[in-house]
Amino acid sequence: MAKFFRVLAWLIVASLGTLAVATIALHRGEQISAMWLVLAAACTYALGYRFYSKFISARVLALDSLRATPAERLDNGRDFVPTNKWVVFGHHFAAIAGPGPLIGPVLAAQFGYLPGTLWILAGAVFGGCVQDFVILLFSVRRDGKSLTEMAREEIGRVGGFVAYVAVLSIIVILLGAGALIVVNALKSSPWGVFTIAMTIPIAVLMGFYVRRMRPGKVLESSVLGFALVILAILAGQWISQNAITAPWFTFTAPTLAIVIIIYGYAASALPVWLLLAPRDYLSTFVKLGTIGLLAIGIIVWHPTLRMPPLTRFVDGTGPVFSGSVFPFAFITIACGAISGFHSLISSGTTPKLIRCETETRMVGYGAMMAESMVAILATIAACVLQPGTYFAINSPAGIVGKTADAAAATISGWGFPVTAEGMHALAQAVGEQTLFNRTGGAPAFAVGMAQIFSNSLGGQAVMAIWYHFAIMFEALFILTVLDAGTRVGRFMVQDALGHLWKPLGRTSWYPSILATSALIVGAWGYFLWQGVKDPLGGINSLWPLFGICNQLLATVALCVATTIIVKTHKARFAPVTVAPLAWLIAVTFTASWHKMFDPNPRIGFLAQARQLSAGVPSHEVSRLIFNDRLDAVVTGILVSLVTLILLESAWLWIRVISGHKQAEVKEVPFVMTRFAEEQG
């Protein structure tokens, strides 16, 4: 009887999910409620978790609850600690949820809500969740080894090298793109700049509190810091409206870029832990709280989606970024569907905390589902905006025109009505001078969030407060990723240079710290500067480049996973990782080809360089041409390296399957868990 009700319950979930997806996919010409997206996501994830992840656990990975994990065997109370599965889940989710699942879906909304939503759902269930889950489990069975170590041991030296280059590249390009988003969100915004500037003294105060007054009470200090940030947001309104103080905090994009580059260098090279550690905690606190608030806001308000399911820009002529829906929607949304970066977290801290092998399913597969849900919420936040407003905020001046009237006329001409007066009123409502040409995704997301929050809590009167809360949240979040990423990149460069000359590898030797910090900051700073100076807004070049890098890293992770599956004589189950791998190869290689060789100058780097060469020569034009060629070369190098790892992996699979090579996996031997009795 119980079985009958279980089957019935799952049939209801499947029917509801089908109905929701059909509603999203088939409705044309009328607006639908955002709750259909939430329902489709909830049902898809429930089915994926219950059936697909269970199949992978039982048949492909053969999870063994009796096998001791490294957290148990190597328990040192520091890195290796057996931890409650819900706690590890939260820890893992907090580490994988970055700005990516918020920004990518907002940018991809230029195609309408349908392509992004379908990709987020299918990509997560069959790709991202699988990748995170299998890499986590394989790392657990290898004492928490990193992706690059596993690639080297299981595939070969080329695999290890490619993984290293892919990781470093993605860090550099991610930081460049992230910094550009912050610049675009804060330029000409004294309120935003003031709030973010205030997080520095607030973090120092938190550091003092947690170190001197109440040692170790981080949660308390984070609550205190959060309260002070809210006060800073309120004070920011006064600052921005005051004729004397407003100019102090009003910066142009190039000035902000220079400030952020100096900040990144200082964060990497100077011992500023009093500032960085508390700000990191504050950022995590704000992040978890805001995502929770956004979910509650959407459920309470259950808004209507104003964006159509598909826009005319699926053909590749979109103003936010150029390129057709295939392949560009699939590289624009990486985090939220499948993100190679997650494989670094799944083979980093998390495997060292897993108490029981069977818990990798909930942590690896489950946490990625939660992140995917965040991407769905971001899609909703972007699509509740009127399409004209969305395009006015996200389109660069180089495409829609430099004046408000010209931009409004261009966007209205596309069939998305918007007026200069309406945009001015909206800008005033959120406390900004203008909302035109605020590319990068963050301002559009902030306006969407502010609408959701103000409609569910506080009304229109507090829209400006909510907008700046959202901007503060995004900028704080990205700046935390930026300083942490710069340090991680610096360590990676030091590790590599240490092979050439030992002192360079010493992380305590100051000349090495200064030189390697300069290398990393110089690299992402270059991409940032390139983005700031790009007449097409920068995001058009940088975000696709970032997406390509991220998905190429996922390709490496899935190659490692497939190799291990083949080596364990389970080649018949290899499609579980080969299917998303094949999709990613199709997407990333096609996107890379377009970005390098497409004859349309708005898409292809080389075509744009050719177009610029044909114009009037100047120093500025020469630099733009160099940047285009550099971006094409970076893309080409990454694709070539990943092709190498693919060929090396495929050759290995063929030899193992055909019996020409003895399969040898590098798993640690089985040890019985001492928790066996508890587990029954």
Place this chain on the structure above:
Amino acid sequence: MNPTAWLARTAALFVCFLREIFDESAYTRFLRQRRVSSSPESYAEFCREQAASKARRPRCC
């Protein structure tokens, strides 16, 4: 399990989850391992230890 007990257990778990994310549990383990009590000095020592491992931890996009 009755609803009150379930709620209490969920709340306790939530606090555990927050304490782990915000490194309060790690600090408690550090104090237990070193057999020292909480003080500005022991917290400074804990932060120094944490700094080395945390700085190498990637943050996702």
